[in-house]
Every structure is written in structure tokens, then in C-alpha cells.
Amino acid sequence: MKNSKESQPQLDLIKKKELVRLRRNYSKPILGITGYLGKTTLITMLSAVLSSRGKVLKTPHGSGSWENNLETLSRLDEQYDYTIFEFDYQHGKNFAGLLRLIKPNVAVITNIGDAHLSYLRDAMTLALQRSEVIKYIARDGVAILNQDDDMSSALSQHIITPNIVKYGMNHSADFFASDIEQLGPNGIRFNLNGNKKIELPLYSVFNVYSFLACAATCSNLGIPIEETVELIRKKFTLPKGRGNLQKIKSIYLLDESYLGTSRSVSKAARTLVGFGPYTKKTVLIIGDMTEQGLKIEDRHLNMGHFLSALPIDYLITLGHYAEYIAKGASLIKSKSKKIISVKNVNELLNTLETILTPNMAISVKGLGNIVFHRIRTLIEKF
Numbered sequence: 001m002k003n004s005k006e007s008q009p010q011l012d013l014i015k016k017k018e019l020v021r022l023r024r025n026y027s028k029p030i031l032g033i034t035g036y037l038g039k040t041t042l043i044t045m046l047s048a049v050l051s052s053r054g055k056v057l058k059t060p061h062g063s064g065s066w067e068n069n070l071e072t073l074s075r076l077d078e079q080y081d082y083t084i085f086e087f088d089y090q091h092g093k094n095f096a097g098l099l100r101l102i103k104p105n106v107a108v109i110t111n112i113g114d115a116h117l118s119y120l121r122d123a124m125t126l127a128l129q130r131s132e133v134i135k136y137i138a139r140d141g142v143a144i145l146n147q148d149d150d151m152s153s154a155l156s157q158h159i160i161t162p163n164i165v166k167y168g169m170n171h172s173a174d175f176f177a178s179d180i181e182q183l184g185p186n187g188i189r190f191n192l193n194g195n196k197k198i199e200l201p202l203y204s205v206f207n208v209y210s211f212l213a214c215a216a217t218c219s220n221l222g223i224p225i226e227e228t229v230e231l232i233r234k235k236f237t238l239p240k241g242r243g244n245l246q247k248i249k250s251i252y253l254l255d256e257s258y259l260g261t262s263r264s265v266s267k268a269a270r271t272l273v274g275f276g277p278y279t280k281k282t283v284l285i286i287g288d289m290t291e292q293g294l295k296i297e298d299r300h301l302n303m304g305h306f307l308s309a310l311p312i313d314y315l316i317t318l319g320h321y322a323e324y325i326a327k328g329a330s331l332i333k334s335k336s337k338k339i340i341s342v343k344n345v346n347e348l349l350n351t352l353e354t355i356l357t358p359n360m361a362i363s364v365k366g367l368g369n370i371v372f373h374r375i376r377t378l379i380e381k382f
Contacts, residue, residue: 035110054081064088184278260366275361304328
């Protein structure tokens, strides 16, 4: 493994002193968000709620690199009532130097899991990197952890702050969801902490985790649950590429076009299944998964095995490795599922045009914004 310092730019002494001054003079809440899945959705939710209370400074969506966080830190000013940093370990493995300067008041870890093992030596290495945001938390800061993610939850035994809040589906969590009902295009319904019935414009159980993290964070900032829920209902929409729902005539189009990984493909597929009872046909279109490392073909084959068991009417793959998803799905014969592998975008569009029908749900995963736009244009002309 390369020395982690090689991936971190160095700050000169004058710049560092300026950043220390900015942080010392900033008295408002600073939030640090990290994790594998759900960072962008959580930050969008938090922005929807916090912007009703004041001005929010944040790193750009999906741009939690060392450089972008440095730029956000350089803009720190009392005119902002809240500041949100995103630490994306796929775009930088050593944020310790910045975190020493930032010192978040609230640190949120969405999940760690095992999905990063392809490029980090082992799960503990990843857990320790993820814990940096908690290691450098401000005095009396709050750590908010996903109780259902074993490695995230386990970090509570290795951090100094006694202020730990956990969220998840487990009833022992401080914020938990139960009795979850997927309502397809109408969103999702669940009980919060066993006594609050909530319905939100979310379409996946994964999104419920984002809401729970948001609720835990906002509650610790003094914002009542009722206000958080109402603001998410009124002001929040899922980010583009991360499950944003578009209705075109009678066809539901789920924009999951952002990079495909094992977890995010699973999320997209399960979300689409939730639309099944509300539509006549469901179509899942998938590109190559982006995880690197060994046995890439096997990883795609395994995803095909997983998808073969889901009640999806059409599975269409585009890409060299995505073809292995189609092969994996084809190993389990099904009369109700049609599996199609295409070579290029034009072939994809031609195939889709032949199967388009009213009252259909289509999910596009991991093919990027340009391909998604071409699919949307085809549907608009249907």
C-alpha cells in the first residue's frame, strides 16, 4: 500500500495559520459527513432542513475531495449559520490534516461495510480511516453512527467522545424506523421510534437510513423532529443520479445514473421492485460496476445471481463487465424475466423502444447523465 501522505497535498505554514484563525473565529455548528453510501442524499436532506434556519456553507455534492474541503474551509465565515463538510475516501484517503483544522461539532458516518475492500487492504484499515472524522471531533462534539452497519457501530468502542447517537432499524437505536411500507411512486411510510407514523417522498429503505441520520443530526442541533419531517416533505427531492424520480406521461423513470457499485446496484434494484405493484412492467438498465480490484468478472456474475431472484420483468445490461451480470442472471432460468445484453447506446435505445409500454417503471443505473438524458428523451417521444 502506498504511503497515505502521498495522496494528501501539504499546506504551507502561512495558509495553515489563516485556516486556524478562520476556524477559531467560527462559532456556528460544523458537520462532517462520511461513509460509503448515502452521503449526498443525507447532505441534501440536511441542507433542506438547515437552510430554513439560516445560511448553509457546504462542499459541492459528490465532491468531498481534499481540495474541495480545503476550499470550503477557506470560505468559513460567521455569515454562515451551518457548515457541512463531506469526506469522500474514494477521492482521498488521508483527511487527518484537514480534520485537525476543521474539528467538526457533529460527525456522521453513514456506513462502512465491506464494499471498499477492493482498494483498501482490509476492513479495519477502512474503519480506522472512516473514524478520522470522529477522532478529530470538537470538544463535546457528537458522533452519529449507523447501528446496523457493524463496523460503523463498533467505532463507538474506540472513540473518546461520550456523546454518541445511533440510528438504524434496530429498536435499541436512538432513532429507529419500523413497519416500513414501500409505496412505489407515492414514497415510503414507516414508524419513527415506534410511535410516529411518517410518510416521505423516498423510494428505498436506504433512503430511510439517510432520513434517520438527518433526524438525529437535526435533533442534536435543536430542531424538533416534526419540523425536520415537514421540511423534508416540502423542500427535499432526491439528488439527480441518486434515485431521483421523474414521471413522463404514465412512465416512471428512476435516475440512478451515478456510478454503479455492488451496494448501489442492489439499492436501485430493490427500489425498482417497490414499483412493481403500481406498474405493469419494470425495467432495470445497468452499466459496469466501478469497483476495482481482483475478480471483477466474478463480482458482476454474483450481482447477476442476486438480480435473478428479484421480480423484475426486464434486465438490460450495457458494458463489457455488465455483460457478466446478464450471464449471471441467465444461469437461473425464469419465464417471467427477459435478460438482454447490448453493445452500445444506440442498441440500448432501439431495444428499449421495442418494449416501452404505458404504466412502466424504468431504473437506469450507473450509465451516467448523458446516457440517462438520451433514455429520457426517447421516453418523452413515446
